[in-house]
């Protein structure tokens with residue numbers, strides 16, 4: 624594996640105490656904002672509401688935020704290498720769990736509001752519509768990552784933990800594909816997300832290049 628020198632750029636480096644007491648709670652509250660925003664929209668507090676198709680609006684909102692948190696999680700490692708801000712690693716698990724949180728609400732919206740627990744219709748969707756198959760597979764694969772994200776599981780699994788968590792890369796690809804596949808006309812937005820994912824995965828391959 625190529626040894627890449629750590630960045631010489633000096634960025635702000637908070638103490639562990641500052642990360643735990645100040646940064647983590649702030650990031651936690653900020654990460655809940657998309658959820659709070661949707662609730663406010665749903666109750667018409669922001670004056671706009673959810674539009675003509677609220678179920679689809681909720682579906683899209685939580686889907687896109689799940690993907691955003693997935694990409695934020697994947698960007699922590701490259702950011703740490705480039706800036707030398709090692710403390711960012713302290714936030715990675717939280718971002719990953721928020722990706723799972725938003726993906727779960729995205730699925731629950733589909734299950735409860737969209738399909739109204741019509742399991743035969745859901746199974747038909749999963750089997751017949753490739754983009755739903757990809758979404759379902761991504762969510763299923765996210766479950767073991769969320770469960771084993773704790774320090775206890777990390778210790779217990781040892782080296783297997785890292786191998787298991789490499790699943791985040793195929794999950795990222797499947798989710799981008801899921802997004803790409805469901806758009807009807809304008810492919811610009813999913814294309815931008817796919818490009819960001821390609822850069823994040825490409826950076827990792829570049830770091831592992833031989834010589």
Ligand code: HEM
Nearest residue numbers: 682683686687689690726730733758759761762798802805
């Ligand atoms: C069983 C699991 C899943 C189901 C059934 C599902 C279902 C759907 C459906 C029906 C849509 C299209 C809504 C529309 O017509 O506008 C959609 C869009 C989307 N989903 Fe999923 N999904 C699943 C898992 C996931 C996961 C795990 C993620 C991300 C981590 C995700 C991210 C997205 C994104 C980014 C969109 C596009 C949102 C937009 O158009 O702005 N989905 N999903």
